[in-house]
Amino acid sequence: GENVEQHPSTLSVQEGDSAVIKCTYSDSASNYFPWYKQELGKRPQLIIDIRSNVGEKKDQRIAVTLNKTAKHFSLHITETQPEDSAVYFCAAHLSGGSYIPTFGRGTSLIVHP
Amino acid sequence: DAGITQSPRHKVTETGTPVTLRCHQTENHRYMYWYRQDPGHGLRLIHYSYGVKDTDKGEVSDGYSVSRSKTEDFLLTLESATSSQTSVYFCAISRTAEREGESFGQGTRLTVV
Numbered sequence: 001g002e003n004v005e006q007h008p009s010t011l012s013v014q015e016g017d018s019a020v021i022k023c024t025y026s027d028s029a030s031n032y033f034p035w036y037k038q039e040l041g042k043r044p045q046l047i048i049d050i051r052s053n054v055g056e057k058k059d060q061r062i063a064v065t066l067n068k069t070a071k072h073f074s075l076h077i078t079e080t081q082p083e084d085s086a087v088y089f090c091a092a093h094l095s096g097g098s099y100i101p102t103f104g105r106g107t108s109l110i111v112h113p
Numbered sequence: 114d115a116g117i118t119q120s121p122r123h124k125v126t127e128t129g130t131p132v133t134l135r136c137h138q139t140e141n142h143r144y145m146y147w148y149r150q151d152p153g154h155g156l157r158l159i160h161y162s163y164g165v166k167d168t169d170k171g172e173v174s175d176g177y178s179v180s181r182s183k184t185e186d187f188l189l190t191l192e193s194a195t196s197s198q199t200s201v202y203f204c205a206i207s208r209t210a211e212r213e214g215e216s217f218g219q220g221t222r223l224t225v226v
Contacts, residue, residue, distance in 0.1 A: 034214045043217040105155035
């Protein structure tokens with residue numbers, strides 16, 4: 001089955017800096033890669049996703065890049081703000097069919113004011 | 114947020130007792146999932162359902178059973194609760210018909226004493 005590795009487990013940055021979280025996956029058949037943000041005590045919520053036919057996607061201060069050859073994808077957050085502090089999860093799965101999603105273990109991002 | 118409601122939100126139970134958690138959705142989605150979330154482990158799939166009376170095991174299904182008698186309800190039962198099942202449990206549904214991404218319920222914090 002699919003295996004997703006996520007790094008780092010903890011990331012501490014100063015407000016205004018950029019943050020990058022990386023994930024690698026094992027199954028080359030995976031074609032959909034969402035990212036979730038989970039604030040303390042809340043549910044995970046999807047913030048951005050990318051499909052395998054796209055190399056990069058941006059939404060304001062967040063972006064995701066995908067390298068299919070190397071089987072890794074990354075979340076980039078620019079101009080970090082204290083409200084970006086949360087746990088971020090990546091996932092990989094084959095959209096449609098019976099393939100189930102596999103999550104990374106999460107990255108705790110701390111943005112210091 | 115998608116119409117997903119979990120009940121109860123918090124529960125304390127004794128070792129050896131059966132416990133049932135309920136997930137109710139108003140989105141009429143086929144796919145529903147039960148996850149547990151523990152520090153350092155991210156989100157781990159317990160069971161999932163792809164339709165009424167159609168369920169399958171995830172990676173951590175031992176000690177758990179599920180039932181889905183209606184599209185809108187997905188029940189998770191701990192047959193005989195153990196302290197290792199103390200966790201936060203999340204129900205989720207697929208966000209789209211193509212099963213791209215998931216929407217999560219608010220979570221249930223279960224403590225087994």
